Amino acid sequence: MPSPNRRTRLALGLLAGALVLSGCTGGGGGGGDRAGHPDRPDPDLPLRARAVAATDALLADYDAVLAGPGAAQADRLRTFRADLVAHRTALASGLPSPGDSASPGGSTPPSAGASPGGTPPSASSTPPSPGGSPGTRPTGGAVNSVAALAAAERQTAGARLADLDAASPALAKLLAAVSASDALHAAALGDSGPITVPAPAPSAAATPTGPSASGSPAPLPSASTTALQSALAAEHAAVYGYGVVGAWLPVGPQRQDGYASYAVHQAERDEWQRLLGSAGATPTAAAPGYRLPFPVTSAATAGQLAAHIETQLTGVYAGLVAATTGPLRQSAATALRDTALRATHWGADLSALPGLPDQPAAKG
Structure with a gap:
């Protein structure tokens, strides 16, 4: 230099x-890009639902580790968990409220151990099954250590980006920011391995x-x-x-x-x-x-x-x-x-x- x-x-x-x-x-707003078309189904809703489900799974992982082997790093883990709550709040914007029977445009709300706009799941919640679809993290077994939690954060950081090209500009920016935060958590917890992005859903254009x-x-x-x-x-x-x-x-x-x-x-x-x-x-x-x-x-x-x-x-x-x-x-x-x-x-x-x-x- x-x-x-x-x-x-x-x-x-x-x-x-x-x-x-x-x-x-904007960073966390809902609604995709439907200006002037309020009756058009929002294509961001299923992407947001998947992202919220992945976040709920991580929250449950944090609660499980905090209740057991994570006591020595409790302050750091609680700080990262608070980040996840902020992620969830931003990602859930525009999803149906608990009282809605269906989302706008006919989408079904996610089942993630908590309602999209409500309280994040506790350690007793049943994490959602990612099922391998784009935008969800790969399954990796029970999270019972800080190392496993770091690996889950790293896997989720990559899974966030599978839906990137299908998302509206606002949601894409949010997903990228959440993914970066997940990667920061993983690195701070000792996992700096490569971030792997699952194969995305087909895109209309590039x-x-x-x-x-x-x-x-x-x-x-x-x-x-x-x-x-x-x-x-x-x-x-x-x-x-x-x-x-x-x-x-x-x-x-x-x-x-x-x-x-x-x-x-x-x-x-x-x-x-x-x-x-x-x-x-x-x-x-x-x-x-x-x-x-x-x-x-x-x-x-x-x-x-x-x-x-x-x-x-x-x-x-x-x-x-x-x-x-x-x-x-x-x-x-x-x-x-x-x-x-x-x-x-x-x-x-x-x-x-x-x-x-x-x-x-x-x-x-």
């Missing part, structure tokens, strides 16, 4: 601005990201192009910012972590440039200079800058999830998860829904 000279430290003028991207849609059949570039939709250009601009700023981070970190593991993050952001920048170019767009160029959001004068403040960069990028990639479809949406969700993991590595305290505006505190 380049060492920051005096001009770099004084003229890093656009870092904070380049990393701010307003999402294309965002083109390469040459068309005629050999000419296939254009991206305008919203996708705008969000991808914003992600590229943010990665330009991140690469520049990590140049400062690396110069202040001491030789050893910390600096190696800085170099690794720097290389990841270079690769992301190059990938977004490639995709934009292959779609016939002119990639956003790096700015001549960027301003740090606060002075960096030590290894401690360098770590804070790294955490700030990654935290801001979670919002950028949540917006990219909402603005895209197909493989590009999956790539954006992966980027959201990875930048959330790096943010916590550098000491950031992320919310229950990384990349989304703070939600009202949930009770449970």
Whole structure:
């Protein structure tokens, strides 16, 4: 990474601005994309029902571990369980209330040990049987240890993304944020294995990201192009910012972590440039200079800058999830998860829904 000279430290003028991207849609709202068509069945409802059922299964797992082998980590487990309650509240938005006999459009409410808008299940609840359908986690037997709970979180993080392309922009962004949170829990509990996404249900269409059949570039939709250009601009700023981070970190593991993050952001920048170019767009160029959001004068403040960069990028990639479809949406969700993991590595305290505006505190 380049060492920051005096001009770099004084003229890093656009870092904070380049990393701010307003999402294309809200984070936890219900109703899919049915504006002007209130009588049309909401295609998000079955996806939300599956996601709520998976969350209820995790809540039951947490309760079982807290009642037994998880006592030594009770505070951490309760914190993660509170995140799950926040996930459930957001995911259940728009699902039928307990008194409804059927959901709008004829969908059947999920049976998940609790009503979609009600109290999460306790350890005595019977977890739903995922059955292997998209959007539900793979079955893995009883959860009777912290290690098994971590594995369940990791499996669920992948299962969340099976329905990603079938979801509306708002729900896709929410599913990606919940998946990232699940992955954070798994890593914190000791399971940093690969996140595997089950085969998704068939999708109507995917965002083109390469040459068309005629050999000419296939254009991206305008919203996708705008969000991808914003992600590229943010990665330009991140690469520049990590140049400062690396110069202040001491030789050893910390600096190696800085170099690794720097290389990841270079690769992301190059990938977004490639995709934009292959779609016939002119990639956003790096700015001549960027301003740090606060002075960096030590290894401690360098770590804070790294955490700030990654935290801001979670919002950028949540917006990219909402603005895209197909493989590009999956790539954006992966980027959201990875930048959330790096943010916590550098000491950031992320919310229950990384990349989304703070939600009202949930009770449970």
